[in-house]
Structures are given as C-alpha cells and as structure tokens.
Amino acid sequence: MTAGENPFGDLLQDYIVECLPLAEQVGDAFVELERSWRSDEPGDDLLTTVKGRLHTIKGNSAMMGIAPARDVAHALEDACGFLGRAPDARTADAAALLVAGGGLLVELVGGASPELDPAPATAFVERVRVYLTAAPGAATTGSDRRQTERRGPRSDEGGAAGNTVRIDFRRLDAMLEVLGEGLIQHSSLVELYRRLLRKVGAGVELEELDQTVLSLQKTLTRLESTLMEARLLPVSTVLGRFPRLVRDVAHAEGKKVRLEVSGGETALDKAVLDRLGEPLLHLVSNAVAHGLEHPEERTRAGKPAEGHIRLRAASVSGRVTIRVSDDGRGLDVEAIRAKAESLGLDVRNADDAQLHHLVFVSGLSTAERVTTLSGRGLGLDVAANVIHALGGTIEVESRKGQGTAFTLSLPVTLAIVRSLIVEVDRERYAVPLSHVAETVRAEPEAIRQINNQGVTQWRGDLIHVADAGAVLGTPESSRGLRPFYVVMTAGAKRRGLLVDRLIGHQDIVVKGLDPALGRPTVVSGTTILGDGRVACILDVVRILDGAAHVN
Amino acid sequence: MSTDARAVAEPLLGFADSLPAAAAGTAAPAAMLHLLTFTLDREEFGIPVTQVREVIRVDGITRVPQVPAHVRGVTNLRGRILAVVEIRTRLGLTPAVVTPSSRIVVVELMGRALGLLVDRVSQVTKVPVDSVAPPPEEVVTAETDFLTGVARWNSRLIMLLDLDKVLLLNA
Numbered sequence: 001m002t003a004g005e006n007p008f009g010d011l012l013q014d015y016i017v018e019c020l021p022l023a024e025q026v027g028d029a030f031v032e033l034e035r036s037w038r039s040d041e042p043g044d045d046l047l048t049t050v051k052g053r054l055h056t057i058k059g060n061s062a063m064m065g066i067a068p069a070r071d072v073a074h075a076l077e078d079a080c081g082f083l084g085r086a087p088d089a090r091t092a093d094a095a096a097l098l099v100a101g102g103g104l105l106v107e108l109v110g111g112a113s114p115e116l117d118p119a120p121a122t123a124f125v126e127r128v129r130v131y132l133t134a135a136p137g138a139a140t141t142g143s144d145r146r147q148t149e150r151r152g153p154r155s156d157e158g159g160a161a162g163n164t165v166r167i168d169f170r171r172l173d174a175m176l177e178v179l180g181e182g183l184i185q186h187s188s189l190v191e192l193y194r195r196l197l198r199k200v201g202a203g204v205e206l207e208e209l210d211q212t213v214l215s216l217q218k219t220l221t222r223l224e225s226t227l228m229e230a231r232l233l234p235v236s237t238v239l240g241r242f243p244r245l246v247r248d249v250a251h252a253e254g255k256k257v258r259l260e261v262s263g264g265e266t267a268l269d270k271a272v273l274d275r276l277g278e279p280l281l282h283l284v285s286n287a288v289a290h291g292l293e294h295p296e297e298r299t300r301a302g303k304p305a306e307g308h309i310r311l312r313a314a315s316v317s318g319r320v321t322i323r324v325s326d327d328g329r330g331l332d333v334e335a336i337r338a339k340a341e342s343l344g345l346d347v348r349n350a351d352d353a354q355l356h357h358l359v360f361v362s363g364l365s366t367a368e369r370v371t372t373l374s375g376r377g378l379g380l381d382v383a384a385n386v387i388h389a390l391g392g393t394i395e396v397e398s399r400k401g402q403g404t405a406f407t408l409s410l411p412v413t414l415a416i417v418r419s420l421i422v423e424v425d426r427e428r429y430a431v432p433l434s435h436v437a438e439t440v441r442a443e444p445e446a447i448r449q450i451n452n453q454g455v456t457q458w459r460g461d462l463i464h465v466a467d468a469g470a471v472l473g474t475p476e477s478s479r480g481l482r483p484f485y486v487v488m489t490a491g492a493k494r495r496g497l498l499v500d501r502l503i504g505h506q507d508i509v510v511k512g513l514d515p516a517l518g519r520p521t522v523v524s525g526t527t528i529l530g531d532g533r534v535a536c537i538l539d540v541v542r543i544l545d546g547a548a549h550v551n
Numbered sequence: 552m553s554t555d556a557r558a559v560a561e562p563l564l565g566f567a568d569s570l571p572a573a574a575a576g577t578a579a580p581a582a583m584l585h586l587l588t589f590t591l592d593r594e595e596f597g598i599p600v601t602q603v604r605e606v607i608r609v610d611g612i613t614r615v616p617q618v619p620a621h622v623r624g625v626t627n628l629r630g631r632i633l634a635v636v637e638i639r640t641r642l643g644l645t646p647a648v649v650t651p652s653s654r655i656v657v658v659e660l661m662g663r664a665l666g667l668l669v670d671r672v673s674q675v676t677k678v679p680v681d682s683v684a685p686p687p688e689e690v691v692t693a694e695t696d697f698l699t700g701v702a703r704w705n706s707r708l709i710m711l712l713d714l715d716k717v718l719l720l721n722a
Binding site: 177180181184427472473474475511512513514515516517518520521522523526528532533534535536 | 610611613614615616617618619622624625626627630631632633634636663665718
C-alpha cells in the first residue's frame with residue numbers, strides 16, 4: 001500500500017493491468033512446455049523465464065493482499081523449481097498440472113478482488129503439494145498416472161456457477177451502444193409517426209403503426225433493464241476493501257476503530273463503482289485520521305476509547321446513497337472560518353452548515369497533519385469533484401464533539417439516463433430526470449427580479465430562476481420571459497431554468513465529451529436524439545453549484 | 552495507436568527528408584504525396600490522405616457551450632459523437648457559413664477522430680514530393696505557422712497543413 005503515486009482505487013486495476021499479461025505469458029509458456037516435453041525437448045529456458053514471472057506475480061499479489069493468486073504463483077514456482085532440477089519428472093502429467101495452474105492463475109489475477117473465492121487456489125496448492133511429495137521418491141509414470149486420475153473436472157466449476165459465463169465488461173458496453181442505436185431509431189419512428197399523423201390524419205394503419213412502435217418501446221425497455229442489470233455489481237466489491245484499510249490507517253494513527261459496513265448488497269453500475277473507490281477511500285481514511293480522536297482524548301470526553309465508523313449503502317428512490325459517518329470530534333467550524341477568511345472569503349454571515357460545506361472548497365482542508373493515506377494530494381474538493389462528475393452529490397453534516405457524516409447520492413447507472421428534453425433558442429438539451437423536481441409554466445407576474453436575478457415562489461420557498469439562454473450562452477438569445485421553467489435539484493439546492501419548449505421524456509444513452517471540447521461546466525455529456533441530432537446533457541449539479549457565477 | 556500516428560506522419564517526414572536530396576538533384580523514382588485537398592475561401596489546402604478517415608456531408612452540428620475557441624460543435628457520425636473544428640477561424644479566416652458544398656473532413660489524430668469543417672473538398676491529388684517547398688517567407692501570415700510546406704504543381708498552389716499544430720487547440 002505504500003508504492004506508487006496513487007494509493008487509491010486504481011491500485012487493484014494497476015495490479016491487474018500489470019500482472020494479467022504476465023499470468024497469461026506464464027499460461028502460454030506452460031502450454032508450450034507441454035508441447036516441448038511431448039517432443040522430448042527439455043525447455044529449460046522457458047522454465048527459467050516462467051519462474052521469474054511467477055515471482056513477480058507472487059510479490060505483487062502479496063502486496064495487494066490477493067492471497068489466492070499469491071499462493072498459486074508460489075505453488076507453481078515450487079513446481080517449476082522442482083521440475084528444473086528433475087528433468088526426468090517432465091512428464092505429460094506434470095505439464096498438465098502446470099497448464100491447469102497457469103489457467104487458474106490467469107483467472108485469479110484477471111478477476112482479482114478482495115472477495116476472490118480462495119477454494120480453487122487452495123485445491124490447486126494441495127494438488128501441487130501432493131505432487132511434490134509423491135514425485136521426488138517415485139517420479140515414475142505410475143505415480144504420475146495416479147496424479148492424472150486425481151485431476152478430474154475443475155473444482156471451481158459446476159454447482160451454482162454452472163449457468164455463469166465470464167464476460168468482458170467492454171462487451172456489455174458494446175451491447176449498450178447497439179441498444180442505444182435501437183433507442184434512437186425508436187424515437188425516429190415516433191417522430192415519423194407524428195409527422196404522418198399530421199399529414200394524413202388518423203387511420204387504421206397509423207393506429208397499427210402506433211401500437212407496433214409502442215410494443216417496440218416495451219421490448220427495448222425490457223432489453224435495457226436486462227442489460228443494465230448485467231452491468232450492476234454489489235457495492236461490497238468496493239466497500240470490501242475498507243476493513244483492511246481502516247485497520248492499517250488506525251494502526252498508523254494510533255487509533256482504535258470499529259468499522260461497521262452495511263448495505264453491501266446494494267447494486268451499482270460497474271462504471272460508477274469503478275470511479276467511486278477513490279473518493280470513498282479518501283472519506284474513510286479521512287474519518288480515521290482526522291475525524292476520530294485518539295483513545296485518551298475520547299476517554300477524557302467521556303466517549304468509548306474505540307471510535308466508530310459506519311459505512312452504509314442503500315437504494316433510495318432510484319439512486320444509491322452511501323453514508324460515511326464517524327463519532328469523532330466533528331468539524332472545527334472556527335478553524336474553517338479562520339482558514340476561509342485567510343483565503344479572503346467573506347464568511348461573516350455564514351452559519352455552521354455553510355461553513356461545513358466549505359470543506360469541499362479547494363485549499364480549505366482543515367487537516368492539521370498530512371498522513372500517509374489521507375493527505376496525499378487528494379483533498380475533499382477532489383473527492384467532491386469525482387462525485388459530481390458521476391452525476392452525484394455529496395453533503396456533510398457535523399456536530400461538534402459528536403461526529404461527522406458525509407452522504408453521497410449517486411445515480412445507479414451512467415449509461416442510460418431518463419431525461420427531459422428541452423429547447424432553448426432552438427437548441428435542444430437533455431436534463432436528467434433525477435434532477436428535475438417539476439416543470440412549471442412561467443407566469444410573468446409570478447417571477448420577480450431581485451438583484452438582476454429572477455425569483456419565484458415554488459412549493460412555499462423562494463427559488464432563483466435563471467434564463468437558460470444566459471446559462472448556456474446561446475448565440476441568439478431571445479428577449480423576454482420564456483414560457484416554462486424546469487425546477488432542477490441537486491442535494492438540497494434547487495433552481496429554476498427558463499426554457500422555450502418542453503419536448504418530452506426520453507431514455508438517452510450518455511456519450512462522453514470529446515477531449516477536444518475542453519471542460520465545459522454546464523454540460524456533462526452528449527447524446528443523440530431521435531432525429532439524429534446531437535444534444536448536450538446539462539450538468540445540473542455543477543450548474544447549481546456555480547449558480548453564483550451565472551448572472 | 553502511436554504507431555498509427557507515426558504511419559500518418561511518415562509522408563510528411565518523408566518529404567522533409569527528401570528536400571535537400573531533391574535540391575542536390577538525386578533522381579529518385581518520382582515519390583508522390585497523396586493529398587486530400589479542400590478549399591477555404593479561394594485557397595487550396597492539402598492533408599495527407601493517410602490521415603483522413605472519410606469525408607461527410609454536414610448534417611447538423613450541435614453547438615456545445617463553453618468549448619475552446621475554434622471548436623464548432625459536435626455531430627453524429629453513425630452513432631458516435633464527433634467533435635468538429637472550425638478550421639477557418641483557426642487559420643485566421645471568418646467563421647464558416649455552412650452551404651451545400653460544405654463538408655466535414657474526418658481526420659485521425661493520435662488515434663482519435665476529429666472533424667474539420669471545410670468549404671468544399673476538391674479531390675485526392677498526387678503531387679511529386681519534390682514539388683513541395685517550405686512555406687514562403689514573404690507570405691508572413693498567421694497561417695504559415697500551421698503549414699508544413701507548399702506544393703506547386705500543375706499551376707496549382709496547395710498549402711500543406713500541419714494537422715498536429717492546427718488541431719492542438721488547447722495550446
């Protein structure tokens with residue numbers, strides 16, 4: 001956990017990227033050895049290369065705590081060592097053992113995670129042990145034959161896993177692309193149907209067309225949910241690594257910590273999970289290093305010496321929330337205030353909640369010390385940025401002496417987002433429905449101008465209403481009030497956005513922004529609409545965050 | 552991908568290398584540069600065909616808010632999103648007015664596809680490598696920075712664009 005610039009979520013990925021090719025080379029080399037031995041070539045050099053690679057894999061696996069891969073690499077290393085010294089033992093059965101081990105190693109490294117099932121590795125290590133005990137004394141064909149019989153079907157297959165196939169996630173992405181095209185074609189059909197209806201009026205054929213398009217939509221929706229389900233993984237794949245981390249950080253910091261993880265079964269799109277590790281890791285290590293007090297301090301404050309960190313995931317109305325809470329000292333509002341003032345921010349009238357929120361502002365981390373894990377380059381502002389980039393929100397609550405809680409709210413998937421399509425100065429935009437509270441007809445008398453900002457009453461609150469043309473910088477902005485506004489929400493923030501037309505709801509396939517487009521702050525991605533045109537997806541979180549920058 | 556980029560740069564490097572040799576009169580079998588040429592205003596520009604993926608008609612370019620200067624927007628290239636560069640303003644000309652003859656030249660740069668909005672695509676032209684000279688010193692405009700050379704061939708003047716430089720938008 002000490003090597004490398006980035007000790008966070010990408011570590012496991014780095015391990016796989018580094019070791020999988022090695023493991024594959026090892027596997028290939030064993031197949032090659034099997035062939036060589038069959039034609040009575042010794043293959044000594046192959047054995048030597050393989051041993052080096054196995055050693056690397058063993059070391060890296062040990063460092064990452066992937067014990068099954070470490071053990072299999074170790075066992076294979078032993079077997080290769082023995083076979084290097086005993087040319088007579090280079091039989092077909094020995095080769096079969098190596099080939100089986102190589103295959104297993106590829107599987108273990110490729111599927112590396114803290115939850116890796118240790119059973120196949122244990123079984124293989126035992127096989128090697130039995131082989132090595134039997135082989136030196138009687139390296140005869142007889143003993144090898146017994147070995148062959150022992151082999152049988154692979155122990156890691158069958159049973160409940162019988163109906164499972166391993167599939168490259170990129171293939172799921174590819175399927176999603178195809179589905180996306182289907183969805184686009186469906187919207188084209190709907191548009192075409194509407195045009196036909198206007199042109200030729202209602203008729204039996206059109207009604208049938210309408211029905212067919214409707215059932216096509218149902219089919220596509222079913223396909224979509226099946227495909228989305230296939231992309232979901234339990235949050236535990238990320239949360240699972242925290243017990244170890246918390247233990248390590250607690251040890252380094254001289255703290256006593258009890259970690260409670262719940263809701264690990266909550267499902268999230270792998271694409272979201274992959275990017276969630278880093279910010280979560282930061283929040284958790286931060287909680288241990290800075291949130292919790294030292295045991296003596298806790299005892300003095302009348303708290304249990306052992307700190308308590310809770311990591312809770314849950315599904316809440318189509319989103320996933322993850323809460324990281326501690327029962328530590330709470331945020332030091334006075335320190336934040338002082339720091340904010342030193343940075344020239346006006347916080348005279350800020351209340352505690354507003355001051356708490358400042359921990360997400362760059363340069364305002366109040367940590368007194370830089371610790372090995374939590375202080376390395378990644379501030380809370382960076383963690384918050386990652387969450388925002390995922391279309392999520394992050395909020396903090398804290399009470400002095402009682403603890404701090406960070407609550408993340410994330411979309412279940414990034415791939416397909418149900419959105420409201422709106423039109424502004426003849427440009428179309430998609431607003432993710434998860435951020436739309438309501439669409440309202442804008443009555444001129446209901447919107448007042450205060451400090452050059454539109455303000456209206458909405459559900460008993462005063463909210464700002466901004467002109468979408470101004471927010472999006474449309475080249476030919478129409479004058480005057482637009483007829484509708486969309487109430488957008490992100491966490492506790494809300495704001496109205498005035499638009500010209502509400503086009504309708506649509507499942508859109510999210511496409512990224514080309515790097516050539518720089519980093520716009522008001523749009524998070526693009527999508528293709530039914531007419532084949534590209535529309536930008538509004539980045540509601542950042543629009544609401546940057547509300548102050550918009551006049 | 553980087554090998555692609557190298558393959559793409561090869562013709563240009565090739566002619567750069569060949570310049571002194573041509574001056575010295577080494578009679579190699581006439582090496583030809585294959586160029587896709589297009590016009591911006593009245594001037595003709597060329598890029599190596601090896602760098603061109605395809606040429607498409609302009610069918611709706613969506614403006615994207617807050618993008619760098621010289622990015623016209625994005626368009627739908629068979630279900631993929633293609634960023635379209637306003638190469639005219641990049642070269643110091645007025646923004647393009649899309650007409651029926653406007654085209655998007657899809658080029659590949661560092662393994663990524665990018666679209667160049669041009670007024671009109673002429674054709675694929677072969678010019679001898681030794682017809683290429685460095686950009687003339689006397690024509691000192693901003694655009695000479697973006698040229699690798701100028702080809703004079705059959706009474707045509709084709710300016711060879713340095714795509715790497717032209718499309719380095721964030722610099």
